[in-house]
Structures are given as C-alpha cells and as structure tokens.
Amino acid sequence: MLSGDTVELEDGDQVRLAGVQAPLPARDGRPAWPLATEASAAVGHALLGRTVQLWHPEDRRDRWGRSLAHIVRDDGYWLQGALLMDGLVRVYTQPRTATGATLMLDLERTARAARRGIWSDRFYRIRNPAETWNDLDSVQIVEGRVVDAATVRGTTYLNFGTDWRSDFTFRIESNARRAFKRVGVDLASLTGVRVRGRGWVFPLNGPMIDLTHPEALEVLEE
Numbered sequence: 001m002l003s004g005d006t007v008e009l010e011d012g013d014q015v016r017l018a019g020v021q022a023p024l025p026a027r028d029g030r031p032a033w034p035l036a037t038e039a040s041a042a043v044g045h046a047l048l049g050r051t052v053q054l055w056h057p058e059d060r061r062d063r064w065g066r067s068l069a070h071i072v073r074d075d076g077y078w079l080q081g082a083l084l085m086d087g088l089v090r091v092y093t094q095p096r097t098a099t100g101a102t103l104m105l106d107l108e109r110t111a112r113a114a115r116r117g118i119w120s121d122r123f124y125r126i127r128n129p130a131e132t133w134n135d136l137d138s139v140q141i142v143e144g145r146v147v148d149a150a151t152v153r154g155t156t157y158l159n160f161g162t163d164w165r166s167d168f169t170f171r172i173e174s175n176a177r178r179a180f181k182r183v184g185v186d187l188a189s190l191t192g193v194r195v196r197g198r199g200w201v202f203p204l205n206g207p208m209i210d211l212t213h214p215e216a217l218e219v220l221e222e
Contacts, residue, residue: 004039005089006066007047014066018057019104020080021092021139023118034121039088046079047071058096068097084108087117090124092139092198093215095179101215126196129160129168132207142168142209143196143220149188151177156187158195158211166206170197176212183214194220 004022007015023033025040054069062068071079080100083089084107091104111119118124127135129144147167148159154174161167172180172187180187196218199209211217 004036004043004083007043007071009052015054015069015071016062016064016066017080017083017089018068018070018097019091019093019100020083020089022083022089034123035088035118038117039083042083042086042088043079046077046082047073050074052079055099057099059094070100080104081107085111085116087111087114087119090118090141090198093213095176095213098213098215105215105218129207132168132201135201136203136207138201139199140201140209141196141198142170142201143194144168145194146190146192149190151188158187158190158197161206164205168207169205170195170209170211170217171204172211176210180214180217185214185217185219190219196220 003025005017005020009015022039023036025036026032051074053072054067055072056069059068084104091101091108093101111117127140127142129142132140132142144160146158147161150157150159156172156177157164158170159167160169177187197209197211198216199211201207201209
C-alpha cells in the first residue's frame with residue numbers, strides 16, 4: 001500500500017481511490033497527518049491478496065497517470081464505503097469524480113457523529129469561516145451561515161461576513177453555477193442559510209474555496 005487512498009495492483013498499476021482523501025503520510029520533511037498509519041494499514045488488511053474490480057468515474061486517470069476508481073473486492077466489499085464508515089477517509093470529489101457522492105457523504109456524516117477515526121481528532125474538525133485564515137493551502141470542510149449570496153459578472157459568491165476583503169467566501173464560477181442549477185440548487189436563495197462546503201482554501205482577498213460542482217456543497221437543515 002502506498003497510502004490510505006492509493007494502492008498498487010499486482011500488475012504495477014497505481015490506483016487512487018476516487019472521491020475520498022485519506023490522512024497524508026510523511027513526505028518531503030512534513031510530518032504525517034494523524035491516523036495516516038492506521039488508514040494505510042486498514043487498506044492493506046482489506047486488499048492484500050484479494051481480487052478486486054475497479055469502477056471508474058468519468059475521469060479514469062488523475063494528472064499523475066494513476067487510475068481513478070472505486071475499489072470493490074471479490075466478495076462485494078466496497079473499500080471507499082468501509083473506510084468512510086470507519087472514519088479513516090473523508091469525502092473529497094472533483095466535477096468528474098463525484099460518482100456516489102450522496103451515499104459517501106451520508107457515510108461520512110454517520111462516522112463523524114460517532115466520532116470514529118479521524119473525526120475524534122481536532123486536526124480534521126469542520127472549520128468555522130472565521131478560523132480559515134489558519135488553513136490556507138489545505139483541503140478543509142467549512143460550515144457556517146451565509147451572510148450574503150451575491151452574483152457578480154456571472155460568478156456567485158457566498159459570503160460569510162460583511163467585509164469581502166477579509167472574510168471567508170465560497171466562490172461558484174459560471175460553469176459550476178450551471179451545474180448547480182441543473183440539480184435544482186438556487187444559489188441566490190442561500191442568504192441566511194447554513195451550508196457546509198469543502199475544497200482547497202486559498203487567499204483571494206479573504207480565505208476562499210472554489211465550489212466547482214454541486215457535490216462540494218451541502219445545504220443544511222435547521
């Protein structure tokens with residue numbers, strides 16, 4: 001096993017588990033994330049010596065040439081689902097790798113409510129918008145109430161404060177906005193609504209995450 005979300009098959013093909021992110025192992029002088037060893041060990045225990053099938057999303061390979069797939073063992077064991085239930089990975093999809101996201105998010109919520117695996121460690125906590133300045137250049141899950149949903153030149157901004165120059169924002173650009181509309185999400189109606197989104201945090205005025213596809217945003221019930 002290469003990590004908790006990357007495996008190598010007998011034929012040498014490296015497979016990146018589609019739709020999830022596991023704790024990162026130590027690399028380039030950076031320490032391992034909490035539970036990285038446990039996640040990798042769980043994958044090894046589940047797959048070593050077993051025959052598997054690969055179920056590919058729309059994108060079959062990532063930019064490093066690895067296969068992108070859901071891994072299903074010969075007895076029907078779905079690796080991503082098992083890891084999510086045990087709290088050893090979190091959901092992290094892209095526009096063309098979001099197959100099964102609804103079920104995976106349900107499994108993640110169940111594990112988080114039970115504080116299993118990574119969800120017992122503050123390192124993986126859901127961030128509130130005000131603390132995201134400390135999370136630049138990392139993948140995070142951010143939850144809060146939208147102060148203002150504004151569309152400017154075809155791009156929608158879900159603002160979580162009154163000062164767009166410093167407060168956290170979800171940005172949805174025009175192509176993604178059309179995808180949200182197709183699945184019935186009215187972005188303009190989200191002012192005052194509590195939402196949870198995930199993605200790469202980067203600085204643009206304040207901290208920002210681009211929501212590139214509908215599966216990256218959860219509209220929460222009050």
